[in-house]
Amino acid sequence: EVHLVESGGGLVQPGRSLRLSCAASGFTFDDYAMHWVRQAPGRGLEWVSGVSWDSGTIGYAVSVKGRFTISRDNAENSLYLHMNSLRPEDTALYYCAKDMGGDYPWALSEFWGQGTLVTVSS
Amino acid sequence: QSALTQPASVSGSPGQSITISCTGTSRDIGDYDYVSWFQQHPGKAPKLMIYDVTSRPSGVSNRFSGSKSGNTASLTISGLQAEDEALYYCSSYRSSGTLYVFGTGTKVSVL
Numbered sequence: 001e002v003h004l005v006e007s008g009g010g011l012v013q014p015g016r017s018l019r020l021s022c023a024a025s026g027f028t029f030d031d032y033a034m035h036w037v038r039q040a041p042g043r044g045l046e047w048v049s050g051v052s053w054d055s056g057t058i059g060y061a062v063s064v065k066g067r068f069t070i071s072r073d074n075a076e077n078s079l080y081l082h083m084n085s086l087r088p089e090d091t092a093l094y095y096c097a098k099d100m101g102g103d104y105p106w107a108l109s110e111f112w113g114q115g116t117l118v119t120v121s122s
Numbered sequence: 123q124s125a126l127t128q129p130a131s132v133s134g135s136p137g138q139s140i141t142i143s144c145t146g147t148s149r150d151i152g153d154y155d156y157v158s159w160f161q162q163h164p165g166k167a168p169k170l171m172i173y174d175v176t177s178r179p180s181g182v183s184n185r186f187s188g189s190k191s192g193n194t195a196s197l198t199i200s201g202l203q204a205e206d207e208a209l210y211y212c213s214s215y216r217s218s219g220t221l222y223v224f225g226t227g228t229k230v231s232v233l
Contacts (some may be wrong), residue, residue, distance in 0.1 A: 046224065108222070
């Protein structure tokens with residue numbers, strides 16, 4: 001059974017950094033692309049970033065490009081999101097999601113974690 | 123990055139059929155058959171209902187169907203049931219800029 005468990009969220013001041021983690025199990029992690037998707041309170045879904053199975057293809061939403069960095073450790077079955085220069089508008093529930101394939105074209109699958117909440121506030 | 127455009131709300135009576143539209147551009151829906159639809163109930167993670175425009179994951183009711191014409195994709199829910207009341211989001215691969223994009227979301231109400 002596929003399991004995705006996010007961690008690392010919390011309350012952080014504007015301008016500070018935070019690293020999110022996603023622990024994956026129940027599938028061959030290094031066969032699949034992975035993604036981060038966020039949802040601000042009362043708002044819609046926003047794709048944040050994605051990484052191919054071998055980290056050869058990486059993409060970011062315009063809103064986070066230059067501030068966030070996605071990475072993965074296939075040996076540890078883990079996905080990460082390094083978030084720098086955090087802003088109040090980055091406040092959201094951050095989901096980790098598995099892709100249906102290993103690379104382009106990306107298509108998120110039915111497997112999502114339950115999310116980790118990031119709150120950016122002074 | 124501009125999201126795909128969906129109506130804010132759609133409603134119907136039990137047993138009826140409703141259709142939700144999702145309008146994009148030639149960089150996403152128009153040129154690629156990689157449209158997905160997600161259902162989200164309050165406080166829950168999104169659930170994949172349709173992928174690759176028309177395909178249903180295992181376990182999803184055949185009351186849900188997808189289609190596409192030009193730059194617009196559609197999700198049809200037939201035989202509307204109370205449990206279908208939720209938010210629905212379309213999504214698509216995009217060939218430039220932001221490489222993946224969600225729709226603005228549609229609240230489905232069962233009257």
